[in-house]
Amino acid sequence: MSRTKARAALLQELEEAMRRSSAQGVLYGQTVANVAGIANSDLECMDILHLEGRVTAGRLAEVTGLTTGAITGVVDRLEKAGLVRRERDEGDRRKVFITVVPEAAMKIGELYVPLQQAMERVWSAYSEEELRLLLRFANEGYKGVLAATSALKGHLDTPPEKRPDLKMRKLPRRP
Amino acid sequence: MSRTKARAALLQELEEAMRRSSAQGVLYGQTVANVAGIANSDLECMDILHLEGRVTAGRLAEVTGLTTGAITGVVDRLEKAGLVRRERDEGDRRKVFITVVPEAAMKIGELYVPLQQAMERVWSAYSEEELRLLLRFANEGYKGVLAATSALKGHLDTPPEKRPDLKMRKLPRRP
DNA sequence: ATATATATCTTAGTCACTAAGAGATTTAGC
């Protein structure tokens, strides 16, 4: 097999392996939501709150892509479950800040422990230099996917007759 | 900073970077479904069909975790959209095989082109040896997440009083 | 002041999902 062919095969394997692991990651998240007894997007919001801390309802809508009406429902459910609290902003009384209730949120955090442990087990076999490579890739990959997402969204906003044709993708391997 | 501390910090960065990029991957998938005008799980089924080829309705239910009733709905919608066909198995007439309609499915495949291009741009900066490392990690990571998923599911099946306590997770960094 | 903008919530209606079970076919036990 020629040099560039070997690389092409490697890239295809890589693409498939990443798709598989990413799909499994989604499944893990669904299982967490299931065990926690909350909806999928409720968990997503908990995650955002975990990352960003104190966040307005509007920003949750922005980040999740849900309507503000849907966010009202999300926060209602999370509040009823004791996971978050609403706090009116005193400076601008239209705004509602959502904050996590740490003790309750920790119970959800625990559900990620199996995943963390599994990943730490995997990572333990890598040298620091290798880990740095993985980190670099994770960051660059993130940027790439982000760019691809807005490219695709842009494609959606473009009127059909003006859309540049996307190049064809390989057919299923088992047709 | 000590050697092991540097590594711990690296691991934490890594975890976060992977979470971010994986979340973005989910978003890309949702956008694809949106542009294609089909539901999220409809797209997931298309993906499975793409991977496995000819598949029974029951197997789709198995893989997606949906009920068979829900799969009936999925296949109804996909069939109406001209993306798949139902084919009764002649050997066992209870079974219904689902097959993709290649020409129609290709249109969906095209929506992954921006993602593929972005990833190829990222990968182009890596040596073959580095790509092999990424592939190794993707495969090991997949196995890790898979194991973690069934561990978490097992936790769900265990009666609450018998559940081993999962270790605590770090609190949000911005409390 | 009045108008416009912003932020959240409400309401009505839609759509995908589950649970339970019906219908059709196959497999197993006798």
Next chain:
DNA sequence: GCTAAATCTCTTAGTGACTAAGATATATAT
């Protein structure tokens, strides 16, 4: 072979999260 149990898909009724549109309350601009 015939009956009973098992398997596979579909149907039905009901639920819950979502959207779109607009109501409400507060803030900003002219």
